[in-house]
Amino acid sequence: GAVVSQHPSWVICKSGTSVKIECRSLDFQATTMFWYRQFPKQSLMLMATSNEGSKATYEQGVEKDKFLINHASLTLSTLTVTSAHPEDSSFYICSAREGPSTDTQYFGPGTRLTVL
C-alpha cells in the first residue's frame, strides 16, 4: 500500500516553455501532498505544501507564479513549471501523506526535468 506515482518520469523541454508534472496517490487519499526539488548531490529542498481544495503554501524563496501547484482532488496534485529556464533543470519529487492522523510521507519516483 501507500504507492505514489509521478508522470512523466523524465522530460526535456526548450527554454521558455511550460512543463506539467503529475503526482498521484494510487491506493489512498492524500489530503496533503508535498513538492520537493533536488539538485545533483544536494539534499531535498521542500518547495511547497499542497492541501486538497486550497492554495498551496510555498517555502521562502520559491516563486509561486513560476511553480504553479494545483491539488484538485484527493489523489492528484500537479506542479507546472512555467517559462522554464536551464536553471530549473532538477529532480522534482512529490510526496503524499495519507491523512491528518499520520505524518508519514510516501514519495513518488520523481521527475527529472532538463531545460535546454
Added chain:
Amino acid sequence: QKEVEQNSGPLSVPEGAIASLNCTYSDRVSQSFFWYRQYSGKSPELIMSIYSNGDKEDGRFTAQLNKASQYVSLLIRDSQPSDSATYLCAVNNKGGSEKLVFGKGTKLTVNP
C-alpha cells in the same frame, strides 16, 4: 531554527558488519522520526518510523530514539552491498508545521 544534523559520511563498512547511522535534531518538541533510504538518482524510500523512546526493530533495521538527548539512530545489521545508499533522517513536529525537516543525509557504502 529547526535543524536535523547528520554526518555526511561517506561511511564505509564491510559486508556483514553493522552500520550505525546517527542523527540529532534541535527542536525539542519533535514527535515523529523517520529514516528514508535514497539510492543515487532515485527518490527517497521509507525504511522506518519511530515515535517513542527506545528501539524499534524491522528485519535487519533497528531505529533507536532518545528524546532526552534529541538523538535518533539507525542500525543496519548484516550490511549488504545493496544497502549502499544515502540515508535521510527526517523529523516532524506535530504541534507545529506538518512538514518533515530532513537532514542532509549520510552516504553509506557497504564493501563486498
